[in-house]
Amino acid sequence: MQEVWAEELPVAQVRIARPTDKLLEVARFYCQGLGLGLRLLGGFESHSGYDGIMVGLPGFPYHLEFTQHEHGSPCPAPTKDNLLVLYIPDQQRINLIVARLESIGYPAVEPENPYWKAKGAITIEDPDGWRLVLMPARGIG
Structure with missing residues (x-):
């Protein structure tokens, strides 16, 4: 089993990002409800109209990022298979x-x-x- 990313794709960190209109509820779901050691690793406010948070395990380069725009999310609801x-x-x-x-x-x-x-x-x-x-x-x- 390969333990590091391939030389052709030297990835240092993976972050999956998606918008939300429920930033505080999403933070509660993933950090408190899910638990598993997930923590609020950082965040930002009023960055070109966006607020956001990064959730993950401290010390690991895999994060979930959730952003909320001041005018709401233009994205459609996900399917049941996302x-x-x-x-x-x-x-x-x-x-x-x-x-x-x-x-x-x-x-x-x-x-x-x-x-x-x-x-x-x-x-x-x-x-x-x-x-x-x-x-x-x-x-x-």
Whole structure:
């Protein structure tokens, strides 16, 4: 297994960014509800009309960025198959995350693709309707 990016693509950091009209709710969902050590790593305000936050694991170069424009988001709602899949090796941890998210108003939803349910994964919608899949690591493949 390759442990670093290929020489032809020397990536130092990966950041997945998307807009939201619910910046505070999204921060609560990913940092408090999801947990897993995700932290608010930084943010900005009033940058050309945008506010934003970066969420991730301290010390790791993989981040989620959420931005909110002062005039709202021009983006359409996501489909039910726009997914962020997290492979988690501990079923008990998945159960705790699901319970914590449900306690703040985000219950599990039926996945669009039956593959996820057949593999024992749990699907939850974030405040914007984007779907998070908590997949048991034994289901990789």
